[in-house]
Amino acid sequence: MKYLLLILSIGFIVGCSDSPSGFETGEVIEASISDNSLTVQNNSIQPIYYFAVESELLIRINYVLVSTDENKIDPFQEVNIPLSDVGVTEPGQQVSFSYWTVQEPELDEVFNILIGSN
Secondary structure, eight states, X not given: OHHHHHHHHHHXXXXXXXXXXXXXXXXXXXXXXXXXXXXXXXXXSSOEEEEEEEHHXXXXXXXXXXXXGGGEEOTTOEEEEEGGGGTOOXXXXXXXXXXESSSSOOGGGXXXXXXXXX
């Protein structure tokens, strides 16, 4: 069962596109890590929903995409997410940041970037 979950998690990450059609990732969002927080800027004209977690934790958890006000970034807004909230405990760990623009996304509507920490 653990191997099945691992394979499905890796398939989810690999299956996710790098950027929405018509946009380069840098045009839709900007993300960086500094001062113990993950900063994400939504540069698009529509809200995005997100899920962020330390990349090695991603293969150990079950997650269902949820679109709520708690994980929503409005157009042209910036959020700061404490690194402790996404499981980063040591310098050098990476954050897997998945985002989507619709309430109930299909797999091909979820985009993923990997963000390195200092």
